[in-house]
Amino acid sequence: MKQQEQRSAGTARRNTFREDEDLEEQIDFGDIKRIGAYLKPYLRQGVIILAAVLSMSAIAVAIPYMTKTMIDTVIPSKDPVRLFALGAVFLLAIVVYELLLRYRTVAITRVGQLMLKDMRRDLFTHIQTLPFSYFDSRPHGKILIRVVNYVNTLSDTLSSGLINVIADIFTFLLTLVVMFVIDWRLTLWSLVLMPLLVLYVLVLQRFQRRAYQRLSNKQSNLNAYIHESIAGVKTTQTFVREREQFHTFQEQQGQVRSSWMRAVHIQYLMWPGVQNISTITIALIYYLGITGLGGVQVTTGMLIAFVGYANNFWNPIINIGNFYNQLITCSAYLERIFETLDVRPEIEDRPGAIELPPVKGRVDFNDVVFKYEPGGRNILNLVDFHVPAGSTVALVGPTGAGKTTIVNLLSRFYDVTEGSVCVDGHDVRDVTLASLRRQMGVMLQDTFIFTGNVRENIRYGRLDATDQQIEEAAKAVHAHEFIMELPDGYDTKVEERGSTLSAGQRQLIAFARVLLADPRILILDEATSSIDTRTEEALQAGLAHLLKGRTSFVIAHRLSTIENADQIFYIDHGQIVEHGTHQELLAKRGAYYRLHESQYAMIRTANGDQAQSTQPGDDAGQDNQVRQDPAVSAQ
Template identity: 45%
Template structure:
């Protein structure tokens, strides 16, 4: 699915982009100053040539010619040195600006709610952070290096041409309207084509990331040919999008060259007539021709800037589109930090819909969890169990009603202060591609090695970690692929324990652990739950029998609640679930 990007004014986009340069304004001003000196020196060359032809060539004044030659050498040597300095400083500015934009983009993405990630594949987000930011390099270089200095050069050259000969200057400028009209017509369609190309590139990166992440599934089902064909389809769309854009863009330079050639031809023809009438000296005509070349050089540089602007504008628009995306959970600037909590959780008539419509994943949930209670959520897949935990963690905000912790509406507190007091264990525990020690320390960044070992021992992970080649310094590889599913879960338990959360959420946390390992880890789980409000989601009803209360969720509603024995006596929904699971195990 192609992304919808809000269109904005090109000038607004450029101004916003140039704001990032303001942090380095003095260096940028220095670069512009160097460029102006270079441009000024370059404009003196034709004048020195005019003086040498009109004053010294005809009179065979060798001494004068040598003086002019020495002046030209010194002048161009200065130009060369200043140009090298300018290129070095400009490269540093551009690279630092790209770092700033990429850092701001990454930092902003971290603040966005889950709904943002629900609607975008990871590959498409990566396309913005990496590809689109890189595309801005040429645009930034062109903006500072080409825009201001070349506008100044065009103005200066036109003034010099007017001083030399007004008629020739006016004749020379007659081709400019043709060039501007052609550039405008090309730009109208070009920007749309480049935006479409970047959407295709984003889709290609999105599918590539997804395919590599799911490579075990592709190979497990023998679907390599199917995956290759899908990749080829995205690749062909990407290539055709590029060719469609570049074909139009390639007409840009021929138009510039035609106008340039036409302008020179008109000037030569007019100049010939003026020289034959003794109204124009040969030196003046030579200087004028040199000025024409000097005029078209900045015009071509400005055209290059315009070309880069059109080509890469869509990249800037896509970056600003994300930066303009706000967290839809109405974060308030006045939000205060949530003090240390006891763990009482209250749902007041809470309803929630993932699609902002009347299809509710949770309907009118109204209950209280006392601090330190162990609560279980059971029900069929999609009943709304995980939705309840998502709302407690404030990954989403309720469509109706309120969620309170210790009597405080969690909408009014700082997210970090809320989530730092919560521990969340999922069925597929994510591990970072670093050492086991660093993965456990993620729960408490200042944890000592002794605390890490103690946490691992508490959840019975220490024994298998010690058997690994490098023990706690063993690198788990990407997503923990070096370890079994059960081992990953145990490390995630240690990470949650060391964080010392006040509210603990276990979402099918033991689903990937074999029976023998589960027996070992149950003691660790009990230790993890001690003194904390614990919410457990489990399909294996045998794992929740000791909970203080069990909520039975069906079709987004809490249909039953009570202890294990109480619910069995009711012979209702929970009783049927328990009997069905017991019968299945007995048959097996």
Template identity: 40%
Template sequence: MSAQQTVPRRPPQRGPGPMGSMGMPGEKSANFTASGKRFLRELRPEMPRIVLVLVLAVASVVLAVIGPKILGEATNVIFAGYVGNRPELAPYAGQTQEQVVQALRDAGQDTFANTVSGIPGLVPGQGIDFAHLRGILVVVLLIYVGSFLFGWAQGRITAGVVQRVVLDLRADVEAKLSRLPLRYLDSHPRGELLSRVTNDIDNVAQTLQQTLSQLITAVLTVVGVLFMMFWISPLLALVALVTVPLSMMVAAMIAKRSKPQFIEQWASTGTLNAHIEEMYTGHTLVTVFGRQRESAEVFAERNDTLYESSFRAQFISGTIQPALGFLANLNYVIVAVVGGLRVASGTMTLGDVQAFIQYSRQFSQPITQIASMANLLQSGIASAERVFELLDAQEQDPDPEPARQLPSPVRGRVAFEHVAFSYAADKPLIEDLSIVAEPGQTIAIVGPTGAGKTTLVNLLMRFYEVESGRITLDGVDTRELTRDALRSQMGMVLQDTWLFGGSIADNIAYGVEEATHEQIVAAAEATHVDRFVRTLPDGYETVIDDEGANVSAGEKQLLTIARAFLADPTILILDEATSSVDTRTEVLVQQAMNALRVGRTSFVIAHRLSTIRDADTILVMEAGAIVEQGSHDELLEAGGAYARLYASQFAAAVTE
């Protein structure tokens, strides 16, 4: 479209006004089940890679789980060599293990006989078999190296999955923002929206990155370790499982208490960001009116609220790991004691007990990880829900299919026919408004603040939709056109200027992608931009920041006017377009605007009535209605609302 700026997003009004009833919505209770399912649906496009991650995780976990069992065989070899080489067994060199056990029992050494019977591979009089031990250690090394490589590949693929999911989520949010109606943007603080687009999505990414791979690995590890534990000793496995229900109960209780704290944490984050963005944008006015202390107090209050909610969320969820760690240590002590007794009785080998103790550690660790992930998952789901709320917001009405086409060439006849509109249902603003702008006419709109002047422009541009009646362009209802087709015929210059980070030439050519340098310079000369651009060191290639801080307010206004001039629209909309220029420049710009308006239908919103004397028709609005219309001279002669406005600006006050 050739409209040069989007309508600036106004903060929601808290007092009377068209948007007064629209404040920031309160946070509703999170539906974690529904949000969690939707969160998982975001992963569907990555399912082939997730399956591959699962396969790699299985391979890594299987190797990691087998490792302790084989390492236990190395312990058995060492223990068998140590016991077999003891002096007590020297007299039995050359005998079999069974013969030695029987001889010890006959000698009344039943305890020692039980220990010897439980050592596989024991050879009386023979020390450690280092060749066998070396072979076992090489196998264990290969197993752990293989587990590492599979785990590394799993982590690499997972990182790609997470980043692609977040990439798509950011793209969805960006596309959603372009489909949201201006009503939604007007009723939500920009800082709150930015918090959802940045902080919340970043938190979702962090949650996915830290839980997706670890969660799969942790669950598989629990299953694999549990299988090995029952294989080695069902009795010890049952002993180890005694603390599991208690661990799950503790984790569930803590997670339940932390859930509302995470919801409050991210809501408080959005509120604080909204305040910071608002104060940063209006820093000059805050300073001029001496409101730094009040601003700091509001910041401190909201910062304290965020601190309290964050502290509670992190502290409560952070108690999961030490609580489960205590239960894991208790479980370790029980397994060690029972296992030691079974080795002494000869019913288990030392290597199996060692492996089982490792497994008990491996078993409790992923359970602790899964419970600790409740911290991240609660936080991540809370952020995802806030993003989903934005994605589910009601969008502007879709363009019609098939859409009508404007007649060629577009003449620019605009008609408002019995139009009604209100920002709030209980506060009508415009009722039964009808006006016609013939091709090439200049329609000036004046009136007090809040009369509905800018609202007319918003309705014409379809930033808002009329509630009844219709607006036509060359006889075609604008609702039957696509928004792009409608706005491509319009150029717009607002009182609040907008420039993006880039060169001056890029900013002027914003609405015309194929503009040549000669066309840019011609537009700049026509709008008196060229005179100050020539004084800059880099001329038209001078780079300005996104706030336009290195050019004055009047120069920014001139740049936006040059932008509209270059776009060469059929319909021109000027919303107090010369408010930031000096009196001498205003005269020059008015001459340029007069030339620009030739042959175009123009709507000029003005507070300075001197700028619209030559308008074909002047509409005087009060409370959303047109109370007067006519030329400048006709309205002065009528002595009505326009005459009073004119007198208030130009009549000299006489004081004694």
């Protein structure tokens, strides 16, 4: 528990692909015990598999004894009936053993893969609930490698190790009992090198664990860098930085290679060490059996059987050693997997949270103070405003002023530090997240388009929507026209992140998706930043009836888009500096007025330059004289 607390505390530390994550000094056997939770649903299958494996162990123990009987008793007696009967039993035992071996291999693999599926499911589901701060504090590649690579690394251990090690322990103990029954003196001689083996394993495991922890870090760093490089490939090509990217890649993969080789070198010290001790022990058995040293007196059949038992004795030890070897390796990956599962969502339903009933859309910010980290600076300082249902509120101001933070608190992507945010009088912290967000539509500047077709991306806003409803939403935001011009219309396939669409097209599709959800509260965070002026004007006309009756928060990209807002809040340094209608704020000649004048001064300058460059009769030049409002950056 203490290690889990330390682990959770360490997850907030920010890092990049150049920084290794923290390592735990000791193996946390609590992580290994937690694997049992994934075995529990398949306990019945596990018991059947274990029964089969124990039967195999019993056969493996019986075969050397049958060999002893045949050499010492049956062959000297020259009894063909007994020889045939024992041979038949011997053959039957081998056939049964091979059948059980096949069943064990298939069944264990099936159960192991089901356990991995459950673990990957839990990881993915849990990651969906984590706060934005978790994803902001680490490269996404380091998250991805935990869900895919690290879980896959556990495959052999979970597929065969857990059950086989129980069988190996059973075989070891049963063999040891039989060996003591046959000759206790020779058995004790067989155990003389056991302390050396235990010491060897204990020393080696410490170095091996550190080596695989380092390897997991370097693999995580490389994965993070590859993910970042793919996401930024357009920027790399634009600035012709392929060579620099390649050098960094070579550096990262070089560290993975050296870490891998070191880990492999250490790992493969285990098997030769155990094998050498086993070989020395068998040689000692032969020597004692032949010379009779130490009062050992054995027959030929007994000696051959004892060597067989020695193999049965050492093979489980080798297997247990290999399993321990795997466990050491996997512990480094389990540490990362359970570290992720132990991160508690910062934003989750409170005990006793209620379902938010259908809302009208009144929003109240009551003296809200917000900071991202305890002891950090205030992002919002005593923000207090009250918005009637159905009103449109615009938020403007410089970058970093706190505009996006306000709408994030309303959507409860973060919780306020002080004060409260209420919707229809309900504190958003007292209602379930699902019931709150179902009644909100959020449209961001960085729109995300999923792999699939256009229709599926719009339907994401409401999964039970009909094709007609989808088309009506698209028509309302003037997306229908360009969609019908696509090769297959609404069934046109789009690539990951909508790379085959223009930025404006992606935003129109995302707008249709939000409007299809029919939210009572609409949040537009620079939602029209990539739409040209003509499209935007058509879009505003189409949205007019949809915004009616909804509470809307618009983070302005162009001041021309918010002139008709019921209220405009000018945000600066986390406070509402001015508020009022467009005309009221212009009349005040304050911060909003200065922003308005500077923006339109840029427009007049741009239009003046454009007019000078336009030749008479140049239709293209006339078409270009469309007002282009410069962007007002938003947080």
